[in-house]
Amino acid sequence: MAKRQRSGTGSSDGTSKRSCDSSAKTGRKLKCPSGVHYILEEKLQRDDQQRLTTDPPRILFTSLYSFSSSSEPTIISSLAFNSSGSNFATGGINKKIKLYNWASCLKGQVMRAGPLSSEIENCSKVSCLLFRPSTDELLVSSYDGCIRKFDLSQPQSTGDPIYWHEKRVWSIDIHPDSPDILASGSDDCKAILTDIRYSQGRWPTKVFKTENSVSCVKFRGTNQVCIGCADHSVQLFDVRSPKYPLMCTNEHEKAVSYVAISNDHIVSASIDSTLRCWAEDGRCIRRYAGHVNCRNFTGLSCTQDVIAVGSEDNKVYFYDKYHSQPSSFFPFDTRSDHNTFTASLTFHNDNEHLLAANSIGRIVVLKIG
DSSP: OOOOBOOSSSSTTSOSOOOSSHHHHHTOOOOOSSSHHHHHHHHHHHHHHHHOOSSOOOOOEEEEEEEESOSSOOOEEEEEEOTTSSEEEEEETTSEEEEEEHHHHHTTOOOBOSSOSSOEEOSSOEEEEEEOTTSSEEEEEETTSEEEEEETTSTTOOOEEEEEOSSOEEEEEEOSSOTTEEEEEETTSEEEEEETTSOTTSOOSEEEEOSSOEEEEEEETTTEEEEEETTSOEEEEETTBTTSOSEEEOOOSSOEEEEEEETTEEEEEETTTEEEEEOTTSOEEEEEEOSOOSSBOOOEEEOSSEEEEEOTTSEEEEEETTOSSOSEEEESOTTSOTTOOEEEEEEOTTSSEEEEEETTSEEEEEEEO
16 A cells, blocks of 8 residues: 655755755754744743643543544545534545534534535545635645645535646645635645636746755745755745745754644654754754654644644654653554554644544544643
């Protein structure tokens, strides 16, 4: 069975680790021209003094419900809630997208949502799903380099292509204030901002070029976009000036698989089996270790104080943001094959529930607290 993997070489051409720019080669961090990052870091240090204890606080959870998305084992590479949190979508390497009703899952039932009685057949393996806010539109990035838009209010939605990258697209994200602006990252070494209202073939709004594959993209506020790359770097760009990054880190030992935002701080995951929390000037505030991630995409999702990450031992690990060791973990199934791993996860809009899926298509609903 094919696995959704990221090479650990840190370079798209198979060579040794490469820096993202000249500042990375010297170890010097690019500084943001504003003084905002100093305020943020001082606040985090004050919070640490107030909350830091010898052992991390226990993050409690309850398993509410679990079910299999398919009769055959399949990797679920992405999970996404709509803006109201009433429905969620799943997609994976079997090219099938399914839509479920959230309320029914909380009651221990599996119920499809919307007019689609059967799954959507995508043209290629699914890498990332995203609902367009306040609409019935689902955005899908794929291994064929295309991003498609499905109108879930239409029973026979076929998926309109929005923009083609030259290679596989790994990640997409919607601008927090402008739901027409989409960010995407690809193996073609580009992160692209484009207006999805325009048809295929229109020039993108902005292009952020890197030296290696872009594994993940995430908006940080209204004017910044953060990207993670196969060259081990996390880069932060001002969308108004995309030529040079505001921040470029190079402390992960292998490719960066995910980036997320927690209280304006950047959290990154890598296949070096660590997470890191970054200040805006590129300094690593905290390093998290305890889960296992050496080969596959395993998922990352954050709330204000809790970080959830998947693991290759088929578990979901929870970190308190202010402590480097795991606070707790949830095992999917100890009887599973040793090659089974957590493949994707996401917090519900209420930040009190977590949805997670593994590499054989098992989905679980967890209640946090």
